[in-house]
Amino acid sequence: MKSVPASDTNLRMVATLKLELKGITKSFGSLVANDRIDLVVEPGEIHCLLGENGAGKSTLMNVLYGLYEPTSGEILVDGQAVKFSGPGDAMAAGIGMVHQHFMLVPVFTVAENVALGRESTGLGGVLDLEQTRKKIREISAKFGFNVDPDAVIEELPVGVQQRVEIIKALVRDARILILDEPTAVLTPQETDELMDIMRQLTAGGTSIVFISHKLREVKAISDRITVIRRGKVVGTADPSASTTDLASMMVGRSVNLSLDKAPARPGEEVFRIRNLTVMSDDGTRLVDDVSFAVATGEILTVAGVQGNGQTELTEAVLGLHRHVRGSITLDGHELVGRSVRQVLDAGVGFVPEDRRIDGLVGAFSIAENLVLDLYGKKEFSRGSMMNRTAIAEHAARKIEEFDVRTPSAQAPADKLSGGNQQKVVLARELSRPLKLFIASQPTRGVDVGSIEFLHKRIVAERDQGTPVIIVSTELDEVLELADRIAVLFAGRLMGIVPGKSSRDLLGLMMAGLSADEARAQLSATTTLKGEPS
Amino acid sequence: MTDPRTEPAPEDSLSAAPAGSPGGADLTGAAAPMKLPRTGPGKDERGKDLIREIMTGSGLVSVLAVVVALLIGAVLIAVTDARVAAAAGYFFAQPGDTFAAMWAAVSEAYGSLFRGATYDPTARTWLGQLGIFETLTFATPLILAGLSVTIAFRAGLFNIGAQGQIILGAIFAGALGFGMQLPPGIHLLVVIVGGAVGGAIWGGIAGLLKARTGAHEVIVTIMLNYIAVNLVLYLLKNQLKDPASSNPVSPPMPGSAVFPLLLGPNFRLNAGFILAVLAVIAIAWLLNRSTLGFEFRAIGANPNAARTAGMVVSRGYIVVMLISGGLSGLAGVSQISGTERSLDADVAGNIGFDAITVALLGRSTPWGTFFAALLFGAFKAGGTSMAVNADVSIDIVLVVQSLIVLFIAAPPLIRAIFRVKSPTINPPTIKPPTISAQATRGAAV
Ligand SMILES: Nc1ncnc2c1ncn2[C@@H]1O[C@H](COP(=O)(O)OP(=O)(O)O)[C@@H](O)[C@H]1O
Ligand SMILES: [Mg+2]
Numbered sequence: 013m014k015s016v017p018a019s020d021t022n023l024r025m026v027a028t029l030k031l032e033l034k035g036i037t038k039s040f041g042s043l044v045a046n047d048r049i050d051l052v053v054e055p056g057e058i059h060c061l062l063g064e065n066g067a068g069k070s071t072l073m074n075v076l077y078g079l080y081e082p083t084s085g086e087i088l089v090d091g092q093a094v095k096f097s098g099p100g101d102a103m104a105a106g107i108g109m110v111h112q113h114f115m116l117v118p119v120f121t122v123a124e125n126v127a128l129g130r131e132s133t134g135l136g137g138v139l140d141l142e143q144t145r146k147k148i149r150e151i152s153a154k155f156g157f158n159v160d161p162d163a164v165i166e167e168l169p170v171g172v173q174q175r176v177e178i179i180k181a182l183v184r185d186a187r188i189l190i191l192d193e194p195t196a197v198l199t200p201q202e203t204d205e206l207m208d209i210m211r212q213l214t215a216g217g218t219s220i221v222f223i224s225h226k227l228r229e230v231k232a233i234s235d236r237i238t239v240i241r242r243g244k245v246v247g248t249a250d251p252s253a254s255t256t257d258l259a260s261m262m263v264g265r266s267v268n269l270s271l272d273k274a275p276a277r278p279g280e281e282v283f284r285i286r287n288l289t290v291m292s293d294d295g296t297r298l299v300d301d302v303s304f305a306v307a308t309g310e311i312l313t314v315a316g317v318q319g320n321g322q323t324e325l326t327e328a329v330l331g332l333h334r335h336v337r338g339s340i341t342l343d344g345h346e347l348v349g350r351s352v353r354q355v356l357d358a359g360v361g362f363v364p365e366d367r368r369i370d371g372l373v374g375a376f377s378i379a380e381n382l383v384l385d386l387y388g389k390k391e392f393s394r395g396s397m398m399n400r401t402a403i404a405e406h407a408a409r410k411i412e413e414f415d416v417r418t419p420s421a422q423a424p425a426d427k428l429s430g431g432n433q434q435k436v437v438l439a440r441e442l443s444r445p446l447k448l449f450i451a452s453q454p455t456r457g458v459d460v461g462s463i464e465f466l467h468k469r470i471v472a473e474r475d476q477g478t479p480v481i482i483v484s485t486e487l488d489e490v491l492e493l494a495d496r497i498a499v500l501f502a503g504r505l506m507g508i509v510p511g512k513s514s515r516d517l518l519g520l521m522m523a524g525l526s527a528d529e530a531r532a533q534l535s536a537t538t539t540l541k542g543e544p545s
Numbered sequence: 546m547t548d549p550r551t552e553p554a555p556e557d558s559l560s561a562a563p564a565g566s567p568g569g570a571d572l573t574g575a576a577a578p579m580k581l582p583r584t585g586p587g588k589d590e591r592g593k594d595l596i597r598e599i600m601t602g603s604g605l606v607s608v609l610a611v612v613v614a615l616l617i618g619a620v621l622i623a624v625t626d627a628r629v630a631a632a633a634g635y636f637f638a639q640p641g642d643t644f645a646a647m648w649a650a651v652s653e654a655y656g657s658l659f660r661g662a663t664y665d666p667t668a669r670t671w672l673g674q675l676g677i678f679e680t681l682t683f684a685t686p687l688i689l690a691g692l693s694v695t696i697a698f699r700a701g702l703f704n705i706g707a708q709g710q711i712i713l714g715a716i717f718a719g720a721l722g723f724g725m726q727l728p729p730g731i732h733l734l735v736v737i738v739g740g741a742v743g744g745a746i747w748g749g750i751a752g753l754l755k756a757r758t759g760a761h762e763v764i765v766t767i768m769l770n771y772i773a774v775n776l777v778l779y780l781l782k783n784q785l786k787d788p789a790s791s792n793p794v795s796p797p798m799p800g801s802a803v804f805p806l807l808l809g810p811n812f813r814l815n816a817g818f819i820l821a822v823l824a825v826i827a828i829a830w831l832l833n834r835s836t837l838g839f840e841f842r843a844i845g846a847n848p849n850a851a852r853t854a855g856m857v858v859s860r861g862y863i864v865v866m867l868i869s870g871g872l873s874g875l876a877g878v879s880q881i882s883g884t885e886r887s888l889d890a891d892v893a894g895n896i897g898f899d900a901i902t903v904a905l906l907g908r909s910t911p912w913g914t915f916f917a918a919l920l921f922g923a924f925k926a927g928g929t930s931m932a933v934n935a936d937v938s939i940d941i942v943l944v945v946q947s948l949i950v951l952f953i954a955a956p957p958l959i960r961a962i963f964r965v966k967s968p969t970i971n972p973p974t975i976k977p978p979t980i981s982a983q984a985t986r987g988a989a990v
Contacts, residue, residue: 330853332852332853351855351857352852352853352854352855353855353856353857355855356854356855357855362853364853369847369849369850370849370850370852370853371850371853372847372850373842373843373846373847373850373851374846374847375846375847376842376843376846380839384843384850384851384854385853385854385855387836387839388836393836396835396836396837397834397835397836398834398835398836398839400834
């Protein structure tokens with residue numbers, strides 16, 4: 013669905029603002045985050061800023077919101093040049109912003125958060141929240157926000173917290189609303205709800221600058237799209253533009269959204285799991301009697317809804333779990349009962365599900381993270397002394413090879429975007445000869461350009477003859493990479509099906525049907541409908 | 546302060562043998578607790594983040610904290626000064642007098658503090674003139690104990706037990722000192738090693754309990770402090786008592802077991818200071834250049850990633866607490882073989898607690914700790930001179946020291962209480978969207 017065309021809105025809504033950014037440049041030291049950016053947001057439109065992580069979208073919006081002073085360039089509101097020396101000025105001019113990371117006080121209520129910074133006090137200096145409450149109820153009713161002014165922020169789901177941020181802006185009469193990657197933290201359902209809200213807001217006369225790097229959303233919601241790459245505007249597009257074209261503009265080269273991979277040439281089944289059971293402390297079976305094997309030169313993807321034992325399965329292989337029964341063998345050597353170090357030394361490359369928690373030490377430099385499990389190897393240490401030169405050279409090579417976007421190898425890992433962090437983890441795990449490669453959610457939170465790259469690297473590893481296991485909750489990814497697909501449900505293996513299986517089949521298996529049951533059900537439905545699926 | 550994802554169970558990679566039976570190993574029977582569920586940064590996480598932020602923020606904060614604390618100290622000196630009070634009596638007639646009196650009071654107090662800690666040409670004794678050497682003498686145990694807190698902290702452990710470890714170090718050093726007769730150089734060496742071992746045992750207990758049972762190091766080290774205090778009292782009344790004295794003190798250390806004086810008999814500065822400087826260099830090397838230090842820092846900054854990368858977190862805790870305790874033990878040696886020269890119940894003074902402040906002020910870096918210890922040594926050396934020469938209560942020094950802690954700790958503390966993210970700290974880990982089973986089923990059928 014699209015909102016009303018801009019010209020119509022113009023006639024209907026007198027109070028809306030036209031916003032122009034002219035030649036905005038913002039540098040951080042030698043890094044030019046925004047380079048002479050021009051942008052026009054027409055009244056009442058949803059204008060999308062599309063760009064990869066690190067393209068400079070947030071920086072541009074922070075300039076617009078008065079958080080950063082532009083190095084050069086000007087901002088025009090309704091044709092008048094304005095200068096914002098802080099968010100207060102921007103708000104006064106009718107610009108509101110919902111940041112990528114929320115700015116709410118978690119222990120305060122919704123009303124208290126909304127009132128923050130514009131508190132009105134009643135008799136005797138008592139904070140008067142009644143007015144704020146009333147306003148929240150009004151706005152909430154008008155746009156169907158369904159927000160209780162007295163709820164405490166930290167008890168609310170992320171989607172609702174986001175609405176509180178939007179209310180904060182609306183209470184201050186924002187007529188242009190900046191939403192910085194609002195969908196990054198939302199579930200698909202919450203994303204749909206947010207889109208409804210955005211449409212209602214524009215129908216009410218608010219313009220929206222919507223920032224995203226997810227093509228599907230951008231196409232679904234925006235009236236116009238401006239694409240930013242490495243700090244520069246590279247073009248504008250209509251939402252009717254094809255996904256491939258948008259992706260290519262964003263990344264700066266033609267992007268193949270579907271991965272070309274040669275058919276697998278599976279060899280010997282060197283990695284075997286037999287009757288693997290992983291239990292929690294209280295005896296719950298997290299992985300329940302799972303057996304399968306992976307051959308050299310093939311990718312087995314493990315599909316399933318989040319929390320069906322995938323995490324525990326991979327962690328059991330690495331030796332991170334204690335209550336493990338059954339057998340895991342690599343090249344005939346038993347891995348169960350070994351320490352993590354021994355498993356890694358046996359040639360297992362491991363990309364954990366959550367890179368920030370398990371994959372990286374955020375405070376460490378990229379160079380240090382690139383040797384996080386290799387620092388003890390001969391190349392990187394002499395005796396008990398780290399070989400800094402070798403580590404620096406290694407970092408330079410890997411940054412180049414994996415195209416990690418960073419000002420320097422000494423930058424702390426937590427300053428990198430998600431995609432670049434993931435590249436660091438993959439670069440590390442793929443930098444030694446492997447006998448098995450396991451990656452969980454290898455592209456979660458990663459932008460399009462990097463996804464393509466990471467997928468190619470994974471396939472390249474397969475083509476070198478390494479058995480590969482990919483765990484993913486994204487069905488797209490599962491189908492894209494798989495030579496064979498294993499589906500887990502409640503810790504049990506529902507079956508292993510060919511890589512080209514239908515989504516319907518996988519969906520049924522993910523919901524707890526065995527491969528045979530699922531096939532039977534599917535053919536029953538198709539016979540009923542009398543048409544092929 | 547516990548990290549919910551920190552696994553307390555031992556994971557000794559050396560002893561874990563590959564399972565031989567085809568059925569694989571069944572570790573279910575092992576008493577070791579299983580890995581705890583992984584959650585995003587939750588409430589329990591905040592305490593740890595808070596301490597990390599307080600302990601490792603920027604050095605500029607430390608400098609500013611010291612400056613502001615000194616300024617507030619100056620205000621206190623001014624308002625408590627008798628002459629200022631007298632001049633304030635006719636403030637509206639001659640306000641200049643009040644300000645002049647304030648300036649005089651503050652400059653006299655801080656002037657004598659500074660001169661007392663560095664160089665005072667007007668003093669009568671050599672010792673009094675060259676206060677800088679007293680500063681270094683006072684700083685010596687603070688450097689060693691501060692390093693102890695620093696290194697533990699870098700591995701993610703908050704060692705409150707420096708006090709107890711100093712006492713244990715002093716007990717061991719003392720027992721080996723006056724309990725044995727050895728040739729000069731060797732005797733001192735034995736005393737030094739013995740003291741380090743004593744402290745290491747005390748620290749190691751906390752590390753071991755943390756690693757094996759998950760017992761929190763803060764609680765354990767506080768308890769061990771009490772045990773150490775009572776242990777030394779007991780020993781001083783029994784085994785280690787000087788038979789020639791009726792007080793609970795040990796016999797004096799023989800000359801072969803004490804640090805040589807560096808500047809002759811007029812100054813207390815001894816070779817313990819050199820030991821402390823060497824320790825700073827060694828710990829700086831260990832933390833920044835060695836593989837062990839890399840492990841410590843990784844475990845301290847993110848134990849989960851460290852474990853996933855094959856490091857043995859529990860072993861790291863034990864080793865770092867041995868080293869940490871050993872350093873505090875050396876601080877004990879520097880007391881008993883340096884300035885005290887016999888063991889009494891107060892051998893550790895307040896050093897073990899000041900060490901925490903010193904490490905905090907030094908931002909948990911070895912050289913930062915060194916300079917922070919020098920500053921605190923200077924406060925000690927100059928404080929007396931300030932009290933004597935400027936008639937300002939020595940408690941002002943204590944106030945300034947406390948204010949320093951307050952200014953460093955307060956901003957993160959306030960953020961933590963209101964759970965506001967620091968602008969410089971990383972954004973929270975984004976919760977991945979989960980596909981609901983319902984939706985999948987709906988789509989599939
Ligand atoms: N405060 C800052 N200081 C230095 N560099 C910054 C700062 N903020 C952003 N950057 C850099 O500017 C670039 C653009 O960042 P950002 O605007 O956050 O990108 P986006 O929002 O498009 O992902 C990145 O390379 C980032 O590292
Ligand atoms: Mg951004």
